[in-house]
């Protein structure tokens with residue numbers, strides 16, 4: 190089996206700024222007012238009218254499910270109907286490292302009916318500090334993360350259908366992997382994949398939620414592409430999950446979820462906020478470390494947004510890029526209310542990443558090595574040496590930097606090109622590059 194590699198959580202997408210400079214305070218107050226009004230309205234609703242008893246088979250099913258989700262159904266924002274909608278929902282999670290495992294656990298426990306998990310890496314011992322779906326046996330066996338996660342979810346919620354894909358998300362497979370999902374969660378460790386997701390989501394009018402964690406820092410943004418008149422990507426209650434007595438209601442309430450989204454103004458896409466991926470070396474959790482708490486904050490924010498969307502409440506979604514440093518308590522909330530009309534992706538609909546134009550060229554290079562032509566970016570060898578020194582042996586001159594971490598050696602050139610020696614596995618080579626050099 191290939192040497193396992195780390196699929197780390199995402200790097201920074203934006204620097205935090207102090208709370209005093211941000212709109213966080215006012216945003217919170219606004220949200221609280223909105224929540225108060227929502228819950229007041231919910232409290233005023235009359236109790237459900239008496240209904241005929243359901244059939245015995247349905248009673249058993251509902252009793253089990255109602256017991257499992259009873260505390261969540263009690264929460265006014267979800268309720269019984271929200272729970273039915275969640276059972277009909279399909280969420281794809283791209284990346285099953287720390288953020289992805291936490292989000293998958295949260296959504297599976299919440300009763301999201303179908304999950305697609307996509308990941309290219311294997312479990313290793315250094316994952317266990319923060320990747321909540323994996324254990325020591327998974328690490329000993331170097332189980333692929335997507336499969337390890339599927340098995341673990343089956344142990345605590347066997348009613349959730351989990352499709353695990355041990356794959357790198359690329360233009361060639363993105364449609365097959367993501368088309369069935371109502372919503373995409375970003376739990377990747379690289380911008381290359383995020384911009385690919387963004388292209389796909391905008392093209393297909395499919396909502397997605399960006400999330401990142403590094404060090405003690407977490408960031409997230411919900412992205413709602415302009416709805417398409419012909420596409421209906423949001424879930425409707427399925428027959429098996431509906432109370433029989435609510436079947437008439439379903440006719441009204443099911444399509445209301447999609448129409449609620451259709452009536453929602455689009456948000457900026459990732460490229461509206463950051464037209465280009467960051468230049469220069471990017472921090473990763475393999476070089477900068479990470480707190481498990483930061484990962485879980487990012488995943489909790491992301492999963493809660495998912496619950497709002499999937500229960501037909503897009504008006505409750507946060508329309509901002511929110512970031513929080515748990516160690517310093519610095520936070521910021523950058524408004525993300527309207528798309529940039531000049532955006533090349535959602536404005537001009539140029540999907541270069543989806544067309545594969547943003548992909549690095551990767552070639553097998555000689556015996557037992559892979560060459561990666563990363564997009565051109567100058568590398569500061571002295572800074573890179575300082576980052577890599579704790580993780581292996583580093584030497585450099587003006588022409589190249591060599592980083593030895595047996596059984597692999599990375600030879601890095603000033604323009605960012607690298608030779609990964611010790612493997613012919615392109616996926617592993619890409620992972621090592623993303624892990625130590627940055628994506």
Ligand SMILES: [Zn+2]
Pocket residue numbers: 457458459460461462528529532533534535536
């Ligand atoms: Zn845009």
